[in-house]
Amino acid sequence: MASPAPLALYIHWPFCVAKCPYCDFNSHVRDTVDQEAWRAALLADLAHEAALLPGRTLGSIFFGGGTPSLMPPQTVAALIDAATGYWAVADDIEITMEANPNSAEAARFAQVASAGVNRLSLGLQALDDHALRFLGRAHGVxxxxxxxxxxxxxxPRVSLDLIYARPGQSEADWERELARALSFGTDHLSLYQLTIEPGTRFETDVRRGTLVPADADHAATLFELTQAMTLAARRPAYEVSNHAAPGQESRHNFAYWRYxxxxxxxxxxxxxxxxxxxxxxRKPENWLAALDRNGHGLAEERVLPASEQAAEALMMGLRLAEGVDLAALSQRTELDRSALVDEQAIAKLAGHGLLKQTSERLRVTPAGMLLLDAILADIVVAG
Known part of the structure; x- marks a missing residue:
């Protein structure tokens, strides 16, 4: 039997200075944070999970949030030291921290690098001061x-995030902004269309009529421009919203997308x-209470039926330019191919240039990525 893929570790820091109006992540604003208590709690939660995953090789650690660059560097160091003590460590382990580009947090970059972080994902979000104010960001360009x-x-490795298809953003505006971003020399860019998520302030603004999102056709035009410009800059899309030079893809996120x-x-x-x-x-106080009560922060553990695992693997894997190996997925889940995908729907969509099938690998074409949600609904049978 083949060795399992390297294990990925995600560590969530839930606190932010302020809640951005587009954000639906698990982030919270608190007047004070007991840093010593939070360090101990995260270490305890990590120890519980490590005990259930013995004998694995750790391929990546990702500090996400919230705003993990608000974490004290000594907490970052303690968590990295603990994780790399529980598991064998891949020679090329990737340790990423999401970071806000505020000067106070940037001053800590050298400290977290000394702790072991070797990749920073920087939330620039826009290269226009007016747009940054609209997005609720605390920094300027x-x-x-x-x-x-x-x-x-x-x-050695830096990724930057930008949000496009903002209200009033023209094709020429985005072309200039993206060209500038590509000139900075980072080998990875995460480029997200502005999405109005339930429960956010922007959703409230849309319902009130004070915010009008970009229309779908214009957003599609900007998406196609993004694909063309990043490809020309040798930073092609390897996932719907993620672009990288060859070999610079996020290994941690690959763990999610490759299931x-x-x-x-x-x-x-x-x-x-x-x-x-x-x-x-989810709520920080409830998580802490669960740790005090149970020794871990778990709210739910659930065995996934093979059909649900297959559906998740397809939903995640078809986001990637490389697609999904259906034969391998069938073997892994012990499900026939007919229980995974609808062959007639695949043939129809392939005829329209939205899917491509070579041997056992199924891919969504660049044109199909514009319609990914609808394609997945049509072809995925498992679930």
Missing amino acids: DEGLKALAAAQACV ADYAGVGPGAHGRRDGMATVRH
Whole structure:
């Protein structure tokens, strides 16, 4: 039997200075945070998960949030030291931290790099001060670019995030902004269309009529421009919204998209452990209470039926440019191919240039990525 893929570890830091109006992540604003108590709690939650995943090799650690760059560097160091003590460590382990480009947080980049972080994912979000104010960001463009320079000086790999298809953003506006972003020399970019998520302030604004999102046709035009420009800059899309130079793809996120095991610790963190779905308590106070009560922050552990695992693997894997190996998935889940996908729907969509099938690998074409949700609904039988 082949060795399992390297394990990925996700650590969630739930706190932010302020809640952005587009954000539906598990983030919370608190006046004070007991840093010593939170360090101890995260270490305890990690220890519980590590005991259930013995003998694995750790391929990546990802500090997400919230705003994990608000974590004290000594907490980052303690968690990395603990994780790399529980598991064998891959030679090329990737340790990523999401970071806001505020000057106070940028001042910590060298410290977290010394703790072991070797990749920073920087939330620039826009290269226009008016747009940053609209998005509720606390930094300006100049501060963001100084933080980018600081990140590039501290760690070997830097990714930057931008949000496009903002209200009033023209094709020429985005072309200029993306060209500037591509000139910064980062080998990875996460480029997201502005999506109005339920429960956010932007959703309230849309319902009130004070915010009009970009229409679908215009958003599609900007998406196609994004694909063309990143490809020309040798940063092609390897996932719907993620672009990288060859070899610079996010190895941690590959674990999700390729449906490998990942441990999730911290408030609201999800995990996939040997065919089981895990979910931590979402509210920070409830997570802490669960740890005091049970020694872990778990709210749910559930064995996933093979059909549900297959559906998740397809939903995640077809986001990737490489697609999904249907034969391997069939073998892994012990489900016939007919129980995985609708062959007639695949043939029809392939005829329209939205899917491509070579041997046993099924891919969504670049044109199909514009319609990914609808394609998945049509072809995925498992679930």
